[in-house]
Amino acid sequence: MSTDKMFGEYGGQFVPESLMPAIEELTDAYERYVLDNEDGFMDEFRRRLADFGGRPLPLQHAESLSERYDTAVYLKREDLLHGGAHKLNNALGQVLLAKYMGKERIIAETGAGQHGTATAMAAAHLDMPCEIYMGETDIRRQRPNVFRMKINGAEVNPVTTGRGTLKEAISETMRDWATTVENTHYVIGSVVGPAPFPRMVRDFQAVISEEAREQVQEKAGRFPDAVLACAGGGSNTMGTFHHFVDDEGVGLYAVEAGGSSLQVDEVEGVAPNSASLSTGEEGVLHGARTKLLQDSDGQIMESHSVSAGLDYAGVGPELAHLVDEERVEAVNVDDDSALEAFHRLSQDEGIIPALESAHAFGYLEEHHDELGDVVVVNVSGRGDKDLETVLEETEKRDLDVAPDMSVLRDAAGSGGDL
Amino acid sequence: MGLERVFADGPAFVPYVAAGDPSYEESLEYVEALERGGADVIELGLPFSEPIAEGSTIQEAVVRSLEAGMTPDRYFEFVEDLDVDVPLVCMTYYNLVAQYTNDETGERGPRAFAERAAEVGIEGFVVVDLPAEEAGPLREACDEFGLDLVFIIAPTTKGDRLEQMREHVSGYVYVQARLGVTGAREDVSDQTEESLARVADWDVPKAVGFGIKTGEHAERIVAAGADGIIVGSALVDIIAAGADGEYPFTETAQRLESKARELKEGALAGAEKRAATEQSD
Numbered sequence: 001m002s003t004d005k006m007f008g009e010y011g012g013q014f015v016p017e018s019l020m021p022a023i024e025e026l027t028d029a030y031e032r033y034v035l036d037n038e039d040g041f042m043d044e045f046r047r048r049l050a051d052f053g054g055r056p057l058p059l060q061h062a063e064s065l066s067e068r069y070d071t072a073v074y075l076k077r078e079d080l081l082h083g084g085a086h087k088l089n090n091a092l093g094q095v096l097l098a099k100y101m102g103k104e105r106i107i108a109e110t111g112a113g114q115h116g117t118a119t120a121m122a123a124a125h126l127d128m129p130c131e132i133y134m135g136e137t138d139i140r141r142q143r144p145n146v147f148r149m150k151i152n153g154a155e156v157n158p159v160t161t162g163r164g165t166l167k168e169a170i171s172e173t174m175r176d177w178a179t180t181v182e183n184t185h186y187v188i189g190s191v192v193g194p195a196p197f198p199r200m201v202r203d204f205q206a207v208i209s210e211e212a213r214e215q216v217q218e219k220a221g222r223f224p225d226a227v228l229a230c231a232g233g234g235s236n237t238m239g240t241f242h243h244f245v246d247d248e249g250v251g252l253y254a255v256e257a258g259g260s261s262l263q264v265d266e267v268e269g270v271a272p273n274s275a276s277l278s279t280g281e282e283g284v285l286h287g288a289r290t291k292l293l294q295d296s297d298g299q300i301m302e303s304h305s306v307s308a309g310l311d312y313a314g315v316g317p318e319l320a321h322l323v324d325e326e327r328v329e330a331v332n333v334d335d336d337s338a339l340e341a342f343h344r345l346s347q348d349e350g351i352i353p354a355l356e357s358a359h360a361f362g363y364l365e366e367h368h369d370e371l372g373d374v375v376v377v378n379v380s381g382r383g384d385k386d387l388e389t390v391l392e393e394t395e396k397r398d399l400d401v402a403p404d405m406s407v408l409r410d411a412a413g414s415g416g417d418l
Numbered sequence: 419m420g421l422e423r424v425f426a427d428g429p430a431f432v433p434y435v436a437a438g439d440p441s442y443e444e445s446l447e448y449v450e451a452l453e454r455g456g457a458d459v460i461e462l463g464l465p466f467s468e469p470i471a472e473g474s475t476i477q478e479a480v481v482r483s484l485e486a487g488m489t490p491d492r493y494f495e496f497v498e499d500l501d502v503d504v505p506l507v508c509m510t511y512y513n514l515v516a517q518y519t520n521d522e523t524g525e526r527g528p529r530a531f532a533e534r535a536a537e538v539g540i541e542g543f544v545v546v547d548l549p550a551e552e553a554g555p556l557r558e559a560c561d562e563f564g565l566d567l568v569f570i571i572a573p574t575t576k577g578d579r580l581e582q583m584r585e586h587v588s589g590y591v592y593v594q595a596r597l598g599v600t601g602a603r604e605d606v607s608d609q610t611e612e613s614l615a616r617v618a619d620w621d622v623p624k625a626v627g628f629g630i631k632t633g634e635h636a637e638r639i640v641a642a643g644a645d646g647i648i649v650g651s652a653l654v655d656i657i658a659a660g661a662d663g664e665y666p667f668t669e670t671a672q673r674l675e676s677k678a679r680e681l682k683e684g685a686l687a688g689a690e691k692r693a694a695t696e697q698s699d
Contacts, residue, residue, distance in 0.1 A: 014512055014547045016471040018572035018597055020579060161477060167468065174470045179598030181574060269467070284513040284547070285468060297489050298517030299467040 005195035008324060010317035013194040015287045019174070022181040023194055029101045030196045034093075034203055041100055045093055045204075052125055053082045053092060055207065059215035059376070064348035065361075069368035069375075072220055075351070076212045076240065076378045085354060085381030086208060086236045087118035091187055093204035095122040098185035105180065106130040108187040109173040111138055111166030111232070112309030112356065113145025114381055115189030120154035122187075130154040133173045135164035138308050145385050163302045166233075166312045170286050190233025191316030194287030198316050205239025208378065213243045216376055225372020226251040229380065230359040231330075232274060232310035234319040236380035245327060251371070254319060255363040257305035258332035266295050274303040276315040277323050277330035290317040306335040306393055307355035307386070337362035339393055342383060343401045354381035355389065420566045421459060421505055421542050421589035425623035429640045429685040430458035430590075432625055433678060434509060434650030436479040437462050437496050438488035440661035444670070445483075446499060448657060451671040453502045455678025459590075460504055461544060461648065464493045466511035471546045473601030475651040475658065482661060490514055490531075497538040505541040507568065507589075512548045515556060532559035542566030542589045550582045557586055570594050571617060573609045580616060590623040592648060595630070595639070602652040603629035606638050614643045633684030640688025641695070647685050653677060 005011055013023060033041035049055045057080050062073040078086035095106055106128045110116030116132040123130035132149055136158045139146050149156050162168040170188075177186040191198045191205070209227075216224050229240040231254035244250045259273030271293040273279070280291035283298055293301040293313040305311045322328040333341075341361035346352045353361065357380045364377060383390070394402045424430050433452045438445050452460060465480040465488055472480065488496075497506060518531035535543070542565050548556065550569060560567045566589025571580070573596065583591075593614060596607035610626060617624055626639045627648030636647045653674060660670030 012552055013549060014552055015549065016546055016572075017549055017570045018471075018574055018594060020549050020572075021574040021576070024579075161481075162467075171468050171470045175473070175599045178471060181597065281517075284511075284516055286470070287547070289516075292513075294513070294517070296517070296519070297491075298513040299484070300513075 007198070007318040007321035010288065010290050010320045011195055011198060012289050013287060014284045014289070015194050016178055018178045019181060022177070025101070027196045029097060030200045033097055033100050034200060039100065041097070045096055048092055048096065049089065049207065053088050054080065056211045057081060059212055059219060061219060062349055065364070068348070069364065071368055071371065072374045073364070074216060074219065074224070074374070074376045076208060076376060078208060078236065079351065079353065079357070079379045079382035083118045083121050084384065085114040085118065086205065086239060087114045087189065088122065089207055089239065090189070090201050090204040090235060091115065091118035091122040094185065094187040095119065095126050095128055098128065098187070099126055101185065103183060103185040104129070105184040106187055107133070107173055107176050107184055109133045109166065109169035109189060111169065111311060112307070113138065113142035113149070113385060114309055114354070116154070116156070117145050117148045117152070119187050120149040120152035123154065124152040131157060131176070133157050133159050133169045133176070135159045135166065135169045137164035138166070138169070141308055141389055142385055143388070165308070167300065174286070190235040191238045191318060192233045192286060192288060192290070192314055198288065198318055201235055202238040202242060202318060205235050206242040208236070208239040209241060209243035212240065212376055216374070220374045222374060223247055223250050224374040224376045225249070226253060227376045228253045228255060228360040228363060229378040230255050230310060230356045231277060231315065231319065232257070232312050232356060233314070234316035236378055238316060238318060240378040241328065245322070252328045253363065254323070254328050254330050255360045256330060256332040257307055257310040257338070257359055258334040259304045259306070260335055262332070264293070264301060269295060269299060269301050270304070271301040271313070272304045273332070274305040274310045274312055275332045276313060277319060278332050280315070285314045288317045290314050291320040306338060306389065307359065309354065309356040310359065331363055333359050333362035333366060335393070336397065336399070337366065339390065339397065340399050340401050341365055342390060343399065343403065346383070347401070351379060352383040353379050354383050355386045356380055421507070422623055424458045424505060425590060425645045429644070429689045430623070430625065430646035431456055431678065431682040431685050432459045432461055432646050432648040433457050433653050434461040434463060434648060435653055435657065436465050436476065436483045437493050438465070438483035438486055439479045439654070439657055440482040441486045442492070442496060444667055446496070447671050448674055449500055450502055451675040452653070452678050453504050455675040456682030457504055457678055458646070459507055460502065461507045461509045461650070462497070464490060464508055464510035464514060466514055469511065471599055473599040473651065475602065475654050476600050478658060479654045490518055494534055494538045497540060506539065507542040507544060508535055508540050509544040509546070512545050515545060528556040529559040529562070532556070532563045532565055536563035536565055540565065542568055544568045544570065544592060546570070550579070550586045553586055568592050571613065573597055573613055576616070584620055587622055590625045590646065591617055591620060593617060593624050593626045593644070595626050595628040600628060600651055602631040602655060604631070606635050610639055611642045618643070633680040636681045636684030637688040637691065640685045641691040643692070647681065649681055
């Protein structure tokens with residue numbers, strides 16, 4: 001039974017004692033329902049992913065990008081999953097598991113709001129009461145997603161501690177769970193947290209690479225030379241990589257948010273990036289030993305990225321392990337590169353990507369010469385949620401690839417609503 | 419003889435405050451005031467930026483202390499500067515233990531942390547996010563330097579887990595009176611007696627914490643069988659009000675001392691009540 005708590009030296013279960021029994025109960029449920037398909041759990045999960053989620057999703061040959069880079073570029077279209085991001089794969093799996101476990105209430109944290117909206121949708125679909133914790137900074141920059149969660153019937157609880165982003169939201173959700181653990185399941189949103197969460201979330205997300213591995217062989221007639229996915233906590237990353245890990249010739253690139261700089265400000269406790277795989281040090285956060293953005297004492301840094309969904313000081317322990325093993329290459333691109341890539345994919349391919357996903361395309365732009373002849377890039381989500389941010393951030397910069405926004409400025413100037 | 423000795427002569431009052439809250443100098447005075455008020459052991463918090471088991475009162479204390487410049491090295495200096503005779507227990511989160519580095523030898527981790535703690539006179543640890551399963555390296559370091567490692571028993575801790583903790587625990591066991599996070603409450607949890615019953619035959623003293631606010635709470639909990647009471651948020655609330663300017667610094671110290679006395683006297687009254695009940699049985 002593959003329920004090891006560790007990935008090399010990473011992982012484990014560093015949580016307050018009041019949560020340990022719930023984690024043991026979850027481990028048991030994971031083994032029975034997910035790994036052993038007890039009561040047909042995995043069959044029901046697959047059926048709901050198809051009927052409710054819209055799977056399987058296409059692997060699309062990207063014609064313009066392929067021509068631009070003289071490389072066959074394939075897009076794994078997770079942006080077409082119900083809800084607009086890969087997050088539903090995990091949220092649906094966990095809410096369904098909570099039902100099988102007899103839990104009566106769902107809680108979850110959210111950063112960009114994608115996991116929160118996916119959880120709210122899954123909870124509405126499966127008729128479970130649902131509360132979402134979200135940092136108030138993120139509430140401000142992701143308003144459409146807050147509204148979507150409310151529409152699906154979820155409560156949204158603002159988190160005001162710290163800088164009000166994902167890290168604080170996870171801490172606050174753990175506090176709720178410590179109080180309500182007997183009837184509540186915590187649907188964690190990424191491959192982070194105490195065991196068994198990193199393995200379980202990876203297993204729910206692994207459908208991405210299960211499909212892509214088949215599809216690329218059909219379409220390209222071979223395995224890819226490189227697979228690219230953005231990495232914050234790392235759930236789309238591990239989902240996209242999992243079934244390729246044993247294919248030795250396939251390069252796996254986890255593209256992190258380089259933010260505005262890879263330097264950290266130790267005095268202020270701020271890292272103007274979210275590149276924990278590239279620059280972090282081993283430590284313990286939110287239940288797991290992993291790579292972290294921390295100061296020399298072990299206090300956790302405030303991370304930053306233009307993309308709220310990548311804005312996290314930690315990363316999944318399995319990814320940290322695969323990077324140490326040199327199976328996954330940790331790379332990063334900065335905010336500017338991600339914004340340019342956002343506009344390029346929108347214009348050249350007619351796909352508006354999430355700012356998170358845009359990081360993977362930023363890396364493709366910068367390093368396409370080194371990636372081989374066949375490249376798969378995961379479009380982890382669609383970018384509708386990011387339009388306000390992109391508008392603001394594009395205004396601040398002089399990007400060649402950005403569209404002329406003057407029509408919006410003129411409309412605003414004459415009393416229009418920008 | 420470890421921390422058990424403190425519980426030998428009657429019920430122990432164990433206050434918690436975050437070191438350096440709201441400033442280094444004020445905090446020294448506050449800890450000393452708690453000793454004057456009757457503290458038998460002091461749990462001195464070493465603040466971590468992500469205190470996932472704390473309610474809002476202690477979260478805010480942690481922020482005040484960190485903003486005033488508290489670090490692990492400053493913390494150990496703080497302990498050296500303290501003028502108290504009662505034992506001190508360091509309460510913190512594991513990442514600070516794991517990252518601690520001895521600047522002279524370059525050694526990093528639990529052993530370096532325990533060595534430095536022992537050197538400044540700390541007698542034990544409570545590491546909130548370190549369950550027994552992950553505690554091996556710190557347990558070894560504690561044994562090497564003669565420190566106690568206190569574990570928290572939650573209302574949900576049962577069966578094998580309880581046995582595992584029984585093997586690892588020393589000093590005293592921290593019985594968490596209710597589920598959830600730290601914070602002062604208006605009533606005593608019904609779960610207290612049940613939780614105490616589960617560890618009744620353990621050799622180590624049982625100290626109950628989470629939610630205790632008044633002398634009357636203390637009395638009821640000791641009467642129910644606790645060997646000690648742990649009180650954090652009700653004391654930190656006094657420090658918070660002082661930090662907000664509700665009363666001057668000297669008054670904050672006086673209020674802490676009298677709150678400590680109220681809690682200690684409550685505990686003593688609870689012990690008398692228990693003795694009376696046991697006699698009539």
